[in-house]
Amino acid sequence: MKRNNFHKYKYQPWFITSRRIAAQFIVPFTIFQFIRTLFLPTILDVLLLVIFLAIAVSIYFEII
Numbered sequence: 001m002k003r004n005n006f007h008k009y010k011y012q013p014w015f016i017t018s019r020r021i022a023a024q025f026i027v028p029f030t031i032f033q034f035i036r037t038l039f040l041p042t043i044l045d046v047l048l049l050v051i052f053l054a055i056a057v058s059i060y061f062e063i064i
Contacts, residue, residue, distance in 0.1 A: 019059065019064065022055065022059060023059045026052060026055050026056045026059060027056065029052055030049070030052040030053060030056050033045065033048055033049045033052055034049060037049050
């Protein structure tokens with residue numbers, strides 16, 4: 001009997017590649033946004049910093 005190679009919880013190759021690319025770019029973007037928020041704190045800057053931090057933490061702890 002042929003086994004099905006599709007696993008419900010296995011990530012697709014394009015998703016793994018995009019996660020690796022995001023992991024390389026999220027730290028410099030977060031640092032830049034933090035420095036920008038220190039000098040010119042606006043609501044948009046703070047929200048963007050929170051979003052970048054959430055993405056960085058979720059990639060670090062492999063939530064996504």
